Amino acid sequence: MSRPQCSRCLRPTAHCLCPLIPSLDSRTRVLLLQHPSEVNHALNTARLAALGLNKAQLVVGEVFEDLPTLLNPPGYQARLLFPADDAQPLQAYAPGDQPLLLVVPDGTWRKARKLLHLNPLLAALPRVTLAEGAVSRYRLRKAPGPGALSTVEAIVQALQVLEAPTSFEPLLKPFEALIEGQIAAMGDEVFQRNHGDGRLG
Template sequence: MRIHKVHQLHKERLARSSKPFNARGANVNRCEFCQVHKDHCICEYQPETTSDAAFLLIMFDTEVLKPSNTGKLIADVIPETHAYLWSRTEPSEEMLALLNNEAYQPFVVFPEEQIEDKSLVRNEVIMEEGKTPLFILLDGSWREAGRMYRKSPYLHQLPVLSFKSEQLSNYIMRKASKDHQLATAEVASLVLDLFGEQQNARHLEHWFELFREHYLYSKRPVKGAERGMGLKRLIEFRTNLKVNNEI
């Protein structure tokens, strides 16, 4: 399997912990990479994809330690995914250099209603020639993400990619979800769709569905439990993708 920046950040954060991080399900025997019960590990199905996009995950301190975190799923699908811990007073110099790299065109993905300067808000991805989009996701709870944005002045002059209410409604209807607060991976799927990488967007959706399904097995392990619809849909999607690419 491919080891990526979120895996590395998780390992680094664990190494400097003075005491164990006791998230829900702390006693579950988890795979160190996908973070589901080892009996239901999904690492063998990790996607093999390419993308013209890059993502930057700025993660709240404990978010990277949570087994339920979905930022790692983005890094599973999008090869160029960067990940750093957020610091109010000492932001990573490497991260700041990435934001200032002329090869990239950064967009902060954030709700429009929380942005004071509406001139920064974009509802579509319009690229400068020769640049790679760098989609910045603030990975934490909604409250934590709001604080991260407010306390990070280096983000305040960057364009903000925000979704119209009908885009969110259509996505939520398609997912048959009653929860209007989307997971980080679901937001990334919307970003990829908007950027024009529909295949990667669908791949991330299916990967998220498989993770969510097997994560539930981790919470309530069932002896001999069969892999469910998440895996079936992922395999069907990949089969159709392969056939269409060969035509």
């Protein structure tokens, strides 16, 4: 029998994160394109980001038929937050800059690349990237490499750069509570055995 679930954050009712989810305004719009395999993941950080940002939209799928419309909201220029040799490092908006529609694929690296492969319009977008050296707070999963962040962490870091000095740290509150809850559920001994000192490898 499945446990009762919050219809908003999709967490078990006893572990609902909604009281911790902020309601943040941003100049930037965020479009999260989530691979279906991520929807029921215990750490669905894209959903947390979408709930906490007033200008965020979460769309689940592999092929997005309405992509031309999604990528062209009036008054915004779309950029794909995804690594590439020609990706431009994000910089703070200059006065008069048109705000960005930040397009963020959500899934494992393999699944995210599949989304790009299946949606040529997505793959054709100019790409932007975060500064190197970011350290994830995601202590439950070994990062595939340095600078690998969860979806919500990547969005927070991107917005902090684009809209400095505005802080988007409150968006990480439910994420951190989620991590703490998962660690508590597995027990300290199991956590230490599997994740060492808690730092990502």
